[in-house]
Amino acid sequence: MQPFSYTSPRSAQEAVATFANAGRGARFIAGGTTLYDLMKLDVEHPGHLIDITAIEGLNGIDSSGEHLRFETLALMSAVAADSVVARDYPVLAEALLKAASQQIRNMATVGGNLLQKTRCMYFRNGANGVYPCNKRQPGSGCAAIGGLDRGQAILGASGSCTAVSPGDWPVALLAMDASIEVLGPQGSRTLPVGDLYRLPGNTPHLEFTLEPGEMITAIVVPKSPAGLRSTYHKIRDRESYAFALASAAVALETDGDVVTKARIALGGVATRPWRALDAEQVLIGKRLTPDIALAAGHAAFNDARPGRHNGFKAELGARTIGDALLIASERNRT
Template identity: 65%
Template sequence: MRPLRYTRPETLEAAIAAFTAADAEARYIAGGTTFYDLMKLGVERPTHLVDVTAIQGLDVVDTAGDTLRFGATALMSDVAAAVQDVPVLAESLDKAASQQLRNMATVGGNILQRTRCPYFRNGAGPASAVGVYPCNKREPGSGCAAIGGLDRGQAVLGTSAACTAVAGGDWPVALMALDAMVELAGPAGVRSLPIADFYRLPGDTPHVEFSILPGELVTAITVPATAAAQRSTYHKVRDRESYAFALASAAVALEMDGDTVAKARVALGGVATVPWRARAAEAVLAGATLTRERALEAGRAAFADARPGRHNAFKIPLGVETVADAVMIAAGRTL
């Protein structure tokens, strides 16, 4: 059994100090619904956990005014209940995991969840060990068993020669569509960055997944309150209707002028290595009279640069239809 220290500070400053004083294997923890699984699998091997759930104010949800603000330790179920007038946010939370997990998991932790790639999650240990799958995300430089392997669930967008692992989560896709901002606090102070800059494409360094500085933790997520946020949807296609990750999903928010799309926001999940903003699809929709064929054209534009593997080419036509369905659902929403 490996030794493990546990600290539960009551202030943000104390949490950062505890993390900074620990060694390189310290980790912040909140709901832990994903992180504890990774510990059991041996993917994560922390020596010190800093529990941030006792920090007052870190779970506050404020939906008044021009900006929606979600404290990092607010529970997914609580946030879903608070944003029913923003369908894309509510649906992305309601369609995630199970009710039991949503009652434990936090919205800040959710944007930090790691891939469900089976080669990443199974067989953690030295790459030289018998039966252990190489994974550049888990052990940099070891290789990627998914490339040329069983890749049905892998990404077709944003992949590299080093990694094809699909990004996990539904909530981050909705946040990407709405131009959310992520607030972080750390030893160097407080900063905010667009969620589009929060995630890192795998490139040659797939183990570097987030734009987080040493010792930083997510403190809040903010979302502009716009008319498009209300005329929106999160459409998720999966193998079964509950407790399953997306094979393809689309978060769509529209500003309409009659039957014409004034502005569109489209993001994809289940098909890319990061929550994927489909700006080519948005360009197809903007200024156009909305029809099913135009929505399909937008879907095709979203996947124009897709690169399938051996077993996941089906995600491209599925993704096209998913985008088109989401666009039509969002357009049918009334303000």
């Protein structure tokens, strides 16, 4: 690990001002469960860490109003345990509870989770220079393309990068049309969670749309009846403490058995949290049978571009969506 300096500001404004003074080598740090890892792996080398965890009033959870509002330092475990989230928005609670381990969820923040880096092994294990990685070192190449690509993305990949977006939480937030509040040198702004993530294209090292020095302050989820019929279904190599091979966040509104609104987002298969609009369209106006659910799943992968070892993700992903739809549709039936 390279040397770095460290400050611990007392307000969000002070944190942003500190970043502006420190320059591009600065990074915010919250729970540290990702950033410290990457520093130890010699993948990230921030010159200055701005620890935001001492800022008071930035860890609130408000589920009582028109929106659900989670401030950035709210812990993953705390949001999952909120009684309204757990009862009325199982997709959110399940996405959090199926991520990492309880110990990590007790440290990790819901804001930091949105900005975690890919688990692509060529990105994480290649700092010794053996494997090229355009995300880690722009222009060096991509060892995953034509390499060991079982875990790589089949949606949204480019000739420069096929790394999967790793988070579960952003997938659930995307399905629920959440927004992010950020504070930066130019003031505050709000953006849809989907707009936070870039496709890799030719610049896979640019993963997020935040401007330098912008800090996430809160996540806002509009309340919706779709939350009651929602789930986060995650398929992985082992049933706990593993990242998704394929996951689906789904939320439904129905009239009797007929689907009137469907929201579907995918994890584990794409280079960013992926909204499956084609799959949603298959469902509208239809009675949700196992065949229709699976047809919706297959529609999500019409544009899939598998590599050498990850073609199985298209069928796995389709079945994950199909099963998620059936699970969600059984919830809160009167």
